[in-house]
Amino acid sequence: MIGLEGNSAPEAPFKRRGREFEMIAAMLRMYCAAHHGAKHAALCKECEELYNYAHRRLERCVFGEVKPTCANCTVHCYKAMMREHIRQVMRWAGPRMLRRHPVLAVRHMIDGHLPAPVLHQSR
Numbered sequence: 169m170i171g172l173e174g175n176s177a178p179e180a181p182f183k184r185r186g187r188e189f190e191m192i193a194a195m196l197r198m199y200c201a202a203h204h205g206a207k208h209a210a211l212c213k214e215c216e217e218l219y220n221y222a223h224r225r226l227e228r229c230v231f232g233e234v235k236p237t238c239a240n241c242t243v244h245c246y247k248a249m250m251r252e253h254i255r256q257v258m259r260w261a262g263p264r265m266l267r268r269h270p271v272l273a274v275r276h277m278i279d280g281h282l283p284a285p286v287l288h289q290s291r
Contacts, residue, residue: 184228186280190274191278192222192254194269195261202260218257221250236284241288278281 200206200215211219225245229235236242238258248255265273 183250183252185229185235185274187279188226188235189223191265191269191272192226193219195265195271197224198261198264198268199257215257216252218250221246222254230287231285234285236282237280240282240284242284257263 177261191288196211196215196219197209198205200211204212204215206212206215229245230243231241243250265276
């Protein structure tokens, strides 16, 4: 098993995207501990792969700092299998975030109410 460090996004150049890095890391730690028996901020191999995939997707987000929450995003950047897996994690961990990570959860709820940007296509 591979562990995640306490702050999962020290290299994140933007605050909004940095919160997304933290949010996905916290959700995956909670999910993996409950479903795969991971301990002490470690992730099983499957969850570590999902974390790395999500991290790459966030780094390459076409919206940059104005990235909407995944639920409000107009661009689906995850492969279908990974999107379903992350949905399972978010569906399970989301309701538990308010109790375990209240500041992250509230900030994410606020971010969820921001208008989603429109991706302009070049012709």
